[in-house]
Amino acid sequence: MILFVLKTFLDYQQMALKQRDTARIQATFQRILMMMKSELIQAGYGLDSYQEGIQITDEWIQIQKDGNLDGDLGDSREDIVYRFFPDDQKLSRKSGQGYFQILLEPIYSVFFQAHPSDFEPHKSIPCVRIQFQLEELDAIQEATLCPLNP
Numbered sequence: 001m002i003l004f005v006l007k008t009f010l011d012y013q014q015m016a017l018k019q020r021d022t023a024r025i026q027a028t029f030q031r032i033l034m035m036m037k038s039e040l041i042q043a044g045y046g047l048d049s050y051q052e053g054i055q056i057t058d059e060w061i062q063i064q065k066d067g068n069l070d071g072d073l074g075d076s077r078e079d080i081v082y083r084f085f086p087d088d089q090k091l092s093r094k095s096g097q098g099y100f101q102i103l104l105e106p107i108y109s110v111f112f113q114a115h116p117s118d119f120e121p122h123k124s125i126p127c128v129r130i131q132f133q134l135e136e137l138d139a140i141q142e143a144t145l146c147p148l149n150p
Helices: 002-041
Strands: 054-056 060-064 079-085 090-095 101-104 109-115 127-133 141-145
Touching: 002 060, 002 101, 002 127, 002 141, 054 109, 079 109
Parallel strands: none
Antiparallel strands: 054 060, 060 079, 079 090, 090 101, 109 127, 127 141
């Protein structure tokens, strides 16, 4: 009887820890989305018309702006890349010539997509649709981030 009660208590404790970890991952991912949104709003600022303010593939998004209007993108925080590393289950961010810094791990999947998918580069900054699964058995979730004037 004591073993049964002890096992039940331990199972409950593990379940509570799992829920706490899930809540932490969800909150962290929400903060990442807010940071991405803030940087997406600035995409294309100060760039010449032939330059793109954003580039998107399935695994990464690159956001560019000339924050100090000096004519280049070499300064910190002017060329930002968010990248999902599927083999490592890591979502990372790189600013300028720096190294990738891990924002969240583990995260099961992240998929970036321009929305609408037929946007015209050099003429507009698209919205970014992000599909993600925080854990393997989770349903696929989606967030769409748009600049102020899509």
